[in-house]
Amino acid sequence: MSLDPKLLEILACPEDKGPLYYLDDEQALYNPRLRRRYPVRDDIPIMLIDDAESLDDAEVSRLDQRIEAEGIPPTFEA
Numbered sequence: 001m002s003l004d005p006k007l008l009e010i011l012a013c014p015e016d017k018g019p020l021y022y023l024d025d026e027q028a029l030y031n032p033r034l035r036r037r038y039p040v041r042d043d044i045p046i047m048l049i050d051d052a053e054s055l056d057d058a059e060v061s062r063l064d065q066r067i068e069a070e071g072i073p074p075t076f077e078a
Contacts, residue, residue: 010076014049021072023063027041035060
């Protein structure tokens with residue numbers, strides 16, 4: 001299952017309040033500005049700063065390239 005499109009329209013990073021990128025098949029929301037990934041469990045975004053995963057350079061590069069190649073849109077326009 002995927003997150004509801006209406007929910008995606010309002011999801012923002014809890015720390016910098018900016019848009020996120022939803023990676024449906026990875027069940028994650030990604031913040032490229034802070035280099036963090038928030039998990040989605042059972043179709044529920046876990047938007048707790050302490051539960052976010054800090055990403056290394058290789059993972060940031062992979063995700064950025066994927067977003068670019070697949071045209072994944074942000075949850076909203078900043």
